[in-house]
Amino acid sequence: SSLSLFPPLYISLLLLVKMATQLKQLADVTSVSMSKMAFTAALGNSIGPFEQDTPLKYQRILSNIGGGYNPATGIFTAMVRGMYYFRYTMYNNNSGQPNSVVSLMMNSQRMVSTWDTVGDDSHDSASNAAVVQLEAGDSVFVNLYANRVLYDDGYYYNTFSGFLLFTL
Structure with missing residues (x-):
């Protein structure tokens, strides 16, 4: 039993x-x-100037694995804690005085910047990149500063990319 x-x-x-x-x-x-997070987006249209700092909204999505990049806001949101790589390009084609200043932002903190406000040439391009540790929910975006401009057209000179290197 x-x-x-x-x-x-x-x-x-x-x-x-x-x-x-x-x-x-x-x-x-x-x-x-x-753990599969990667995106590249391109601007496609000239933008600015604005009266206040403005996150850039890259509308042409080349890839967005993991759905971390939101084209409606221009913001990438980390889904997992880890080390991430981000890169952006900035282009201006201003006749006369160049006037482009942008920064890669993490939440509200400036990480790296590009600046082109001096010179008599009219075709300038710059890029910058950073490897940063993000917590789940952290945001990363490219900020166009007040009263600044970017030039773009169907050749897509201005891009924003990022991917997760590894989780922590």
Whole structure:
């Protein structure tokens, strides 16, 4: 009669092991899919000047694996804690005085910048990049400063890219 308890207990243990295995497989799949974050977007139109600093909204999406980049806001949002690489380009084609200043921003903190406000040439391009640690929910965007401009057209000179190097 005490032996009759063992088969149900054995079956319960088997079910528990099977459920634990399935839960681990689900966690592994979720971890892999969240660790794939990469995007590149291009501006495509001239922009500015604005009376206040403005996040650039890159509308032409070349890739957006993981969905971290939002073209409606111009903001990349980290889905997982990790080390990320970001790069942007800035281009102006202003006859006369160049007037382009942008920065790569993490939340509200300036990380790196490009500046072109002096010179008598009319075709200037600059880029900058950074490797930064982000927490899940942190945001990264390119900021165009007040009273500054960028030139762009169908050749897509201004781009913003980023990807997750590894999770932490």
